């Protein structure tokens with residue numbers, strides 16, 4: 314095992330290529346910042362174009378080497394071992410994720426890290442039990458043939474990741490890609506390079522053949538992201554992030570007609586009917602709006618409340634927002650920082666825009682005053698607006714911060730039209746105790762996932778992805794196999 318990655322506060326974060334850690338060939342580095350303090354905590358070695366080419370070559374060689382010749386059972390045993398090793402090293406992953414994101418430890422320890430392990434274990438199970446079709450086919454000479462499908466790995470998969478749930482969202486792609494027999498080159502977000510790098514140690518520890526899993530660090534255009542997505546030996550690209558980035562990647566994928574799987578942005582609506590259980594709705598929506606400081610693609614940024622419940626809803630949601638404590642690390646009510654100073658500026662611009670567009674700021678709206686070690690962290694106040702028009706910029710564009718606008722409605726038809734009036738279509742939530750209405754409204758939502766009386770309740774076997782500009786394709790359970798494998802038909806004349 315070759316492990317050069319130290320995990321002290323002055324970390325040096327290296328690329329992981331063909332089973333070894335290495336600096337970038339061009340000698341370029343960039344800083345790794347802890348958003349909770351605003352301080353530099355590490356140096357990341359940026360991959361050059363030649364490093365990315367080496368990573369792709371290593372991934373391709375592994376397909377034709379021991380990885381490609383393993384039985385499915387042998388492969389899945391290794392993948393299950395990866396899950397076990399992540400669990401064994403969960404404290405290291407927790408430290409790495411918290412250092413990169415500043416997120417509360419309870420979120421990282423209950424969501425990010427366990428899902429990192431579960432994403433490998435679940436897809437090992439899915440592939441182990443994966444059925445394929447077969448047909449008995451009559452032939453013109455009165456005989457018969459058997460047609461049966463086989464699933465083959467697609468090849469080298471480029472995995473381009475965001476920063477909001479770095480390990481979770483990376484392994485959501487790496488898990489099924491490897492379980493299906495592919496190899497991967499991962500480009501983590503420049504903001505959150507640590508857990509992907511640490512996963513290299515896990516791969517080596519379990520004896521994963523070199524080149525199966527590679528990590529290249531850098532940015533998007535003119536850097537590792539673009540080098541990777543335009544490399545001719547990358548067979549398919551999976552990406553989570555902003556819709557505009559998805560468009561740029563798709564243009565690269567068009568060269569060579571490569572397949573893409575995209576999970577993109579959202580402007581997710583919540584519909585709260587007057588018969589909703591208000592305690593449940595407030596609990597669910599305060600998580601949906603504020604969890605991870607609103608940096609969740611599935612989070613709610615538009616809330617439509619039936620008029621009789623509107624005033625009480627706004628009052629209680631404001632209390633829920635005020636209960637969060639930005640910067641109070643260790644407090645159960647701790648609200649983490651935004652990922653970067655740039656991202657905080659972007660969110661603050663929307664806070665200003667909301668006022669320009671006539672919003673009443675019910676709570677929040679600015680930067681909290683924090684003393685001590687976290688004074689320079691990228692914290693922001695959780696914010697609630699009323700008085701915004703449905704077609705205002707703030708109610709149409711993805712903000713990715715801890716904020717939402719609340720708008721009253723009068724009829725079911727009106728609110729379903731409002732909720733669907735968006736170019737996005739990732740998810741929605743519906744809050745009602747009327748079961749018929751729950752089914753009816755959920756079925757009309759033009760989204761990939763509609764939650765009723767809950768939010769972010771995930772069963773990893775279900776189809777997951779977005780409609781409209783929120784994505785292309787579905788991942789999760791057997792649905793992931795559609796992207797990570799190529800189905801071939803074999804016709805055998807008897």
Ligand SMILES: NC(=O)C1=CN([C@@H]2O[C@H](COP(=O)(O)OP(=O)(O)OC[C@H]3O[C@@H](n4cnc5c(N)ncnc54)[C@H](O)[C@@H]3O)[C@@H](O)[C@H]2O)C=CC1
Pocket residue numbers: 473474475476477500501502503531532533534537538539542553554555556558559561562576577578579609610656659711712713
């Ligand atoms: N899960 C989601 O839906 C996420 C949505 N976002 C949204 O995106 C906004 C911007 O955040 P960013 O991190 O800048 O997202 P982004 O979409 O620009 O970056 C995501 C990943 O794509 C890479 N990338 C960027 N441009 C690329 C290119 N041309 N070719 C190949 N790779 C490229 C980045 O280096 C990063 O690894 C956020 O404010 C938020 O609105 C951000 C993160 C996650």
Ligand SMILES: O=C(O)/C=C/C=C(\O)C(=O)O
Pocket residue numbers: 477478482485553608609610611771777
């Ligand atoms: O649960 C999942 O598999 C994915 C969750 C995705 C997000 O929360 C995100 O991209 O923000």
